[in-house]
Amino acid sequence: MLTAENIVFSRPYRTEKELSNIEAVLESGHVHGDGPFTAAATQKLKQISGAQNALLTTSCTHALEMSSLLLGLAPGDEVIMPSFTFPSAATAIALSGATPVFVDIDMTSGNIDVASAEQAITPRTKALSVVHYAGVAADMTSLLALSSEYGLPIIEDNAHGLGGQWQGRSLGTIGSVGTQSFHDTKNIHCGEGGALLVNDQSLMERAEMIREKGTDRSRFLRGQVDKYTWTDIGSSYLLSELNAAVLDSQLAEFDSVQAKRHAVWDAYAENLADWADDNGATLMHVPDDRQHTAHMFYILMPTHQDQMGLIAHLRTYGISAPFHYIPLDSSPGGLRYGRTPDACVASAEFSSRLVRLPLWAGLSTAQVDRVIDGVLGYAAVGRATMVA
Numbered sequence: 001m002l003t004a005e006n007i008v009f010s011r012p013y014r015t016e017k018e019l020s021n022i023e024a025v026l027e028s029g030h031v032h033g034d035g036p037f038t039a040a041a042t043q044k045l046k047q048i049s050g051a052q053n054a055l056l057t058t059s060c061t062h063a064l065e066m067s068s069l070l071l072g073l074a075p076g077d078e079v080i081m082p083s084f085t086f087p088s089a090a091t092a093i094a095l096s097g098a099t100p101v102f103v104d105i106d107m108t109s110g111n112i113d114v115a116s117a118e119q120a121i122t123p124r125t126k127a128l129s130v131v132h133y134a135g136v137a138a139d140m141t142s143l144l145a146l147s148s149e150y151g152l153p154i155i156e157d158n159a160h161g162l163g164g165q166w167q168g169r170s171l172g173t174i175g176s177v178g179t180q181s182f183h184d185t186k187n188i189h190c191g192e193g194g195a196l197l198v199n200d201q202s203l204m205e206r207a208e209m210i211r212e213k214g215t216d217r218s219r220f221l222r223g224q225v226d227k228y229t230w231t232d233i234g235s236s237y238l239l240s241e242l243n244a245a246v247l248d249s250q251l252a253e254f255d256s257v258q259a260k261r262h263a264v265w266d267a268y269a270e271n272l273a274d275w276a277d278d279n280g281a282t283l284m285h286v287p288d289d290r291q292h293t294a295h296m297f298y299i300l301m302p303t304h305q306d307q308m309g310l311i312a313h314l315r316t317y318g319i320s321a322p323f324h325y326i327p328l329d330s331s332p333g334g335l336r337y338g339r340t341p342d343a344c345v346a347s348a349e350f351s352s353r354l355v356r357l358p359l360w361a362g363l364s365t366a367q368v369d370r371v372i373d374g375v376l377g378y379a380a381v382g383r384a385t386m387v388a
């Protein structure tokens with residue numbers, strides 16, 4: 001059945017003040033970074049994330065690069081990270097000359113497997129880089145224990161996790177640094193954008209310089225020095241005020257955006273539970289001590305054949321439901337720049353069984369119902385081999 005209107009996987013959501021904010025920026029004459037909208041959006045981000053220090057950046061990828069510079073990564077150093085994640089976390093390490101070391105994930109969460117991470121630690125290990133996949137916290141109890149036992153700072157790639165919690169603590173504020181993305185595909189978006197949450201206060205002064213071309217311009221703007229100059233290495237990681245204007249409008253509507261996304265997530269979870277049981281599929285799971293962000297709703301199909309089967313079936317309904325993340329340990333970049341102590345079997349399996357359903361704030365109830373009907377109309381063929 002091919003219906004007239006396709007349901008895309010992700011679509012930017014328009015918030016109320018975006019256009020008027022952009023106009024205000026253009027009329028103000030301050031269109032470059034660090035203007036009033038950057039200040040206002042930063043304030044809102046700090047409130048939502050609970051972070052003490054937040055710096056808006058051009059992307060999450062750039063916030064990850066800043067993290068590498070801040071931690072002083074250099075050739076010979078290693079950073080342990082999950083194989084199953086977005087490439088930015090790895091390339092940010094490789095760009096500094098250090099080596100990303102890929103370890104496997106836990107199948108129940110898609111997050112880094114902490115026992116594998118501990119096994120991969122060597123004298124060269126300088127940090128742990130983790131992602132809170134689908135906005136559900138990684139096993140921070142074990143990661144914090146590892147971090148303190150071996151003296152390794154944690155980088156939290158929190159691109160999926162803005163507003164999420166682990167045991168009452170805000171994601172992105174638990175490690176030394178946290179990174180946010182405001183790319184169009186994320187819950188809060190401004191085209192391209194990101195932020196670095198600087199939780200280790202001792203890193204803040206350098207973080208400001210790294211973001212401002214290695215200069216002490218931030219201190220100059222606050223009147224702390226009477227001229228500014230080149231002080232450290234850095235780059236231009238500031239978000240344009242135009243993007244900040246959109247971001248400020250988006251952050252102002254954070255609660256309502258999240259309520260809309262959670263309504264979609266809850267509808268999928270409720271209506272697909274029995275189907276999942278009957279078909280040997282597993283729906284995304286959120287442990288009791290974690291609050292997720294409704295960034296993603298995923299299904300683990302019983303087999304790769306059923307992953308391909310469900311994706312093709314939904315396509316005939318005009319519904320786009322992709323999988324993602326070719327595990328980094330097997331990717332060309334990973335083979336060239338990384339090291340993989342043990343085969344990342346779970347990462348490969350997770351990637352080969354994953355299906356993600358459309359989830360964005362503007363989805364209508366009718367569209368959500370169509371997605372649910374589409375999934376309910378699929379009967380897994382791989383179940384017998386799994387359950388027998």
Ligand SMILES: *Cc1c(COP(=O)(O)O)cnc(C)c1O
Pocket residue numbers: 058059060061062085086088089131157159160180181182183193194
């Ligand atoms: C989207 C994403 C990134 C990259 O974000 P950009 O803002 O596009 O650079 C990094 N990590 C994860 C987990 C992501 O989902």
